[in-house]
Amino acid sequence: MSDVVEHLTGLIRDRIAAVRARDVEALAEQFAEDVVIFDAVGRLRDQGRGAEVSRLETWFGSYQDDLGLGIRDIEIVAGDGVAFGHYLFRVTGTMVDGTEVSMWLRATVGFREFEDGWRIVHEHSSVPFDGATGEVLVGLEP
Amino acid sequence: MSDVVEHLTGLIRDRIAAVRARDVEALAEQFAEDVVIFDAVGRLRDQGRGAEVSRLETWFGSYQDDLGLGIRDIEIVAGDGVAFGHYLFRVTGTMVDGTEVSMWLRATVGFREFEDGWRIVHEHSSVPFDGATGEVLVGLEP
Numbered sequence: 001m002s003d004v005v006e007h008l009t010g011l012i013r014d015r016i017a018a019v020r021a022r023d024v025e026a027l028a029e030q031f032a033e034d035v036v037i038f039d040a041v042g043r044l045r046d047q048g049r050g051a052e053v054s055r056l057e058t059w060f061g062s063y064q065d066d067l068g069l070g071i072r073d074i075e076i077v078a079g080d081g082v083a084f085g086h087y088l089f090r091v092t093g094t095m096v097d098g099t100e101v102s103m104w105l106r107a108t109v110g111f112r113e114f115e116d117g118w119r120i121v122h123e124h125s126s127v128p129f130d131g132a133t134g135e136v137l138v139g140l141e142p
Numbered sequence: 143m144s145d146v147v148e149h150l151t152g153l154i155r156d157r158i159a160a161v162r163a164r165d166v167e168a169l170a171e172q173f174a175e176d177v178v179i180f181d182a183v184g185r186l187r188d189q190g191r192g193a194e195v196s197r198l199e200t201w202f203g204s205y206q207d208d209l210g211l212g213i214r215d216i217e218i219v220a221g222d223g224v225a226f227g228h229y230l231f232r233v234t235g236t237m238v239d240g241t242e243v244s245m246w247l248r249a250t251v252g253f254r255e256f257e258d259g260w261r262i263v264h265e266h267s268s269v270p271f272d273g274a275t276g277e278v279l280v281g282l283e284p
Contacts, residue, residue, distance in 0.1 A: 038248040041273040079224025106180040108266040124250040126268030129278040131183040134270040
């Protein structure tokens with residue numbers, strides 16, 4: 001079982017380099033065809049690898065060349081063919097309009113093992129908001 | 143396997159009545175001792191059933207007697223002893239300051255089977271935000 005945890009931890013860590021390289025194909029490859037996505041911005045729910053590709057392209061397109069990703073506190077719970085994990089991640093960079101971003105988010109991922117390996121069948125990313133003001137808390141630190 | 147899916151779907155559905163009844167004990171009972179919580183408001187990460195109890199008490203305390211919960215689109219992926227699920231939920235009610243709330247959120251839950259049954263070991267709830275304005279999108283409909 002610990003081999004699976006190691007493998008899935010590696011799969012999450014691989015995202016750091018792929019985001020830096022803006023490698024949409026490598027990132028999309030981790031997702032199952034009918035993945036259900038709860039993205040941090042824009043919409044309640046999306047479904048399908050195509051939606052994930054579109055989401056990544058929009059994300060990469062909104063940043064200048066310095067987009068970076070840091071990941072910490074990865075925890076994986078793995079069973080036979082089914083697993084989930086959660087972690088915190090920080091997005092850093094300069095948006096095309098010049099805004100500097102350094103923001104911590106949370107992510108939860110659900111995995112299933114298919115014939116050709118483990119893939120993400122569900123991804124939920126978010127930033128909490130202030131219940132009193134309705135503003136997103138982009139300044140939180142873990 | 144479908145028995146487990148049915149059982150965990152029931153566990154999620156049970157929350158509706160427990161929230162209406164403000165039954166903190168019944169809700170907290172569903173959580174593992176060391177549950178990791180990514181709540182929709184306030185903080186990036188909390189850990190422990192005590193944090194969940196405190197979160198529920200704050201939530202219930204911020205609403206008048208009409209707090210309601212609706213749940214839809216529950217999907218469960220269950221393996222041997224490990225499962226996860228996701229769903230959309232709507233919170234309705236009147237806050238103590240008189241603000242009327244009707245807001246859709248997303249939730250992802252991770253389950254493990256213990257000797258005395260399945261419990262939630264991870265919960266992630268959120269509302270997406272507008273990437274351009276930084277405001278939380280409380281008006282989205284599924």
